[in-house]
Amino acid sequence: MKVHHLGAIKEWLQDQKVFIVLDDVDDLEQLDALAKEPSWFGLGSRIVITTEDRKILKAHWVTDIYLVDYPSEEEALEILSLYAFKQSSPWDGFEELAKKITNICGNLPLGLRVVGSSLRGESRDEWECQLSKLETSLDRKLENVLRMGYDKLLKKDQSLFLHIAFFFNNEAIVHVTTMLADSDLDVRNGLKTLADKSLVYVSTNGWITMHRLLQQLGRQVVYEQSDQPGKRQFLIEAEDIRNVLANETGTGSIVGISLDMSKIDEFFISGRAFEGMRNLRFLKIYGSHFSTLQMSENMEYLPRLRLLHWDSYPGTLLPQTFRPECLVEFHMAYSKLEKLWRGIQPLTNLKEIDLGYSKNLIEIPDLSKATSLKTLTLTSCTSLVELPSSIKNLHKLKKLMMMGCVKLQVVPTNINLASLEEVDMSDCSLLRSYPDISTNIKDLDVGNTKLEVHPSIVERLPRLEWFRIGSRNLKRLTHVPESVTHLDLSNSDIEKIPDCITSLSRLESLFVFKCRKLVTLQGLPSSLKYIDATDCGSLERVCFYFSDPMKDFMFHNCFSFQYPIRELMFQNCLNLDEESRRVLIQQRVYEYVCLPGKEVPAEFTHKTRGNTIIIPMVMDPDGTFFASSRFKACLLLSPIKYSYLDITCRLITAGGVTIMELNWDSMNVSHFITEHLFICGANLVRESLNVGVTANEIVFEFSCMDNAKIIECGVQILGEETESNSGSEVDYFETEGITDDHTDRNEYYEPEAAQCKYTCFWSWFKKLWSREENDDNKEENKNHHYDSKMMKKVFALGIALLLLYLVFP
Secondary structure (H helix, E strand, C coil): CCCCCCCHHHHHHCCCCCEEECCCCCHHHHHHCCCCCCHHHHCCCEEEECCCCCCHHHHCCCCCCCCCCCHHHHHHHHHHHHHHHCCCCCCCCCCCHHHHHHHCHHHHHHHHHHHHHHHCCCCHHHHHHHHHHHCCCHHHHHHHHHHHHHHHHHHHHHHHHHHHHHCCEEEEEHHHHHHHHHCCCCCCHHHHHHHHHHCCCCCCCCCEEEHHHHHHHHHHHHCCCCCCCCHCCEECCCCHHHHHHCCCCCCCCCCEEEEEEHHHEEEECCCCCCCCCCCEEEEEHHHHHHCEEECCCCCCCCCCCEEEEEEECCCCCCCCCCHHCCCCCCEEECCCCCCCCCCCCCCCCCCCCEEECCCCCCCCCCCCCCCCCCCCCCCCCCCCCCCCCHHHHCCCCEEECCCCCCCCCCCCCCCCCCCCCEEECCCCCCCCCCCCCCCCCCCECCCCCCCCCCCCHHHCCCCCCCCECCCCCCCCCCCCCCCCCCCEEECCCCCCCHHHHHHCCCEEEEEEECCCCCEEEEECCCCEEEECCCCCCCCCECCCEEECCCCCCCEEECCCCCCCCCCCCCCCCCCCCHHHHHHHHHEEEEEEEEEEECCCCCCCCCCEEEEEEEEEEEEEECEECCCCEEEEEEECCCCCEEEEEEEEEEEECCCCCEEEEEEEEEEEEEECCCCCCEEEEEEEECCCCCCCCCEEEEEEEEEEECCCCEEEEEEEEEHHHHHHCCCCHHHHHHHHCCCCCCCCCCCCCCCHEEEEHHHHHHHHHHHHHHHHHHHHHHHHCCHHHHHHHHHHHHHHHHHHHHHHHHHCC
């Protein structure tokens, strides 16, 4: 079709209802020529535009914009297979290779198409060869396509693209802006340009992500800057960096170096290795807790860096000529440093210091001018004796991490750092007095110290939420701030829960891990959601009570809390008595209970050896599952050695249709010295799922990752047990009110012991009401029965209210 003037499209199509796709538009003039405005086309027409540049759509007043996401792993593998094998799945023997290449292509359809087509008909050896090449370089065709977007950028935007490709992928915008503040790059507008052209993705919470293939493109661009590595802008290849440092061939062209020491053998450099790199701003040497890069002498020169990240720095001193005034981040963990710099340095840009595990460090310099510092990490600096008094000037400091500073004795006092929220001085074994440095601390860890908690300390910590104080020196505890929500008494020598804990109305988590002298757990606040009593070898009795605020009496031996408990961990508590075990097994939980046991209890009426069980189901009249039904499961697990518990349950119809998949995993490493019971539960079918199955059986298939073996499993269908055991303890579980997914975890729940009082009448009332509902369904067309039905329901409701009054006068 020949178009003689731009108005021809309007003349031809303004009265036609058309569907037009304008693919891969990269210039606004193309849209103006082909589809300038809606009036060019007839009523009901649809114009679809695909582009990598969002700005074109905005400039053309396109309002309905759909961002096409990457395909899933399964879809990506299918795309690759269609081009490589001309079928939807890989050939036999090519499955793993295809998956690896799909991963390298990062699920990018263009990359999958180009790479798949280039490998069509090739042997396994050729696939493996190409896989090795793709890990370090781009396919030429793919590079040509991707490079078109990069080449159209302005020079400054190209520079920002390269900085992200090498140093700032998967970083926050705020961080990148700070690190590049001394450059001539306009980070915020540059990021907007890159995002509009689909060269980076910026999340709603401000994080930058660059696709792996685009990152590889950036590295290819830099590689082509010069045949000599010392004249390139960024260095990332280990061999190139070794040659530049060992031969001192670095030049002013180098802006950033990132060396993974795990990829290179040991080599030596001189103290003048960085002397020619006057414009070096980002130095990152990482990947090993022992340095493969050795120096024959102390470093003589380092440029004015923004980022200095050097793990296992081999020198005892920094160069005397080093000027840290430009530093934003200073990470030198596992170093051999004894001191940093002398005197007061202008450190107004410095935000992070990490000298963790620098075991020779004996002195922290004066930090008076580090007024922007937010994090100070000195973990396991085992030669450090004191913190400098200059920390009183760190009014932006949020985190102070000094765990394992075993010689630490002197901490400045009587200062109040306004921003300080997290302090970790655990395992500072010589620390005897509370670090009185802020009243705003929310997270304090002084575990395994000799610190004693006095009333005066409680008064100085009005905002404390996380409190870790457990140690072998802790035999009693008389005061805890009322604001505490998470309390850790692990490794202490307490024999019972201190009385001061009972009044903690906000307490959600209690850790008594390895409290080997603890005999009883009782008197805990009703707000608790998580209890970890793992390895409490002397624990015999679990006897909690709940005090009803409406009454003046208590319910004993009842795990009754204001909210459903999330997790109960009683691993290796081998001395629990039978009553305590019964209470734990029958406890209502949101996540799970774990305790020693030899067999699945009898109340789990469906039991079998192994990990799979088939259960007949109670169905709704329409042939589907009750939306409000719940199940409770119990697994007998074999002993395991130090592994994370990760339990999965798949619910499958007898015909093989997966109804739902559930997962329970623990945050801590588990170690079972004998068999254990793992008890969990959930809604049988979430209301949000439109299962659409009419099977009368469900297969429960359980699995456990790592080395735990499921010896036996049992399931209790709570809805099923209600009908046959009205008023029993089993019935108690289903009338507890847990019929949703509990996405709102602060939802109020009735005390369980109180519910036991009226569970029988409630079950009866529920049946009466449902019977009336069934009658309504059968006679829905007989309007003359309407009044009598309503009268019966009103009467039933009145009886229910009367019974409630009689039970709770």
